[in-house]
Amino acid sequence: MSRWFTVPFRRSASAVSNSRGFGSILFALLFLIPFFTFSFFIVEHTQLRLMHGMADDAVVMSALAALKGTYSYGADFAYEDISIDPSDAYSTFREYLSKNMKLDGSLNPLPGSIAVSPVEILDFRVYNPGSYPAFCPGGVYINAPSIHVVISFQVDRPVLRGLFGERVTMKVHRDVDIFCRF
Structure with missing residues (x-):
């Protein structure tokens, strides 16, 4: 057998x-x-760049909301004599960032958010007339009323978790300005 x-x-x-x-x-x-x-590695890099792009879009939309909500269109706007209140801009930015990134009021992630840790606003600066032309701390040239924002948060690593750790820290730096010529 x-x-x-x-x-x-x-x-x-x-x-x-x-x-x-x-x-x-x-x-x-x-x-x-x-x-x-x-x-x-390619799949993970692509997914991490997608998450960074989503956070970058949320920061840009929040900064634009802060810029739009802190001044009124009028005669000053036509002559670029716009002044942005930094405290109003910060509160508006924070409100819209929490909505755009699915965060609660203290910037902790809610279900469905890409962030898994609290989002930290590392730097928030308002450039009004008289404070530009200038360079932001990241080296970007500022020549109009603008908002400089740097945020940091962590996301879950999509593919190679056991090899390089469970989470990745992301940092988003954006300078959003009002550039309007009539």
């Missing part, structure tokens, strides 16, 4: 013993493993 359960093991053992089987195993080790690892 043949031992049918040992037949697959003898076949795999014979594959290693001849040169063709060894070449197949060597090909798998030298090509396929690095290929899949590189593919995972």
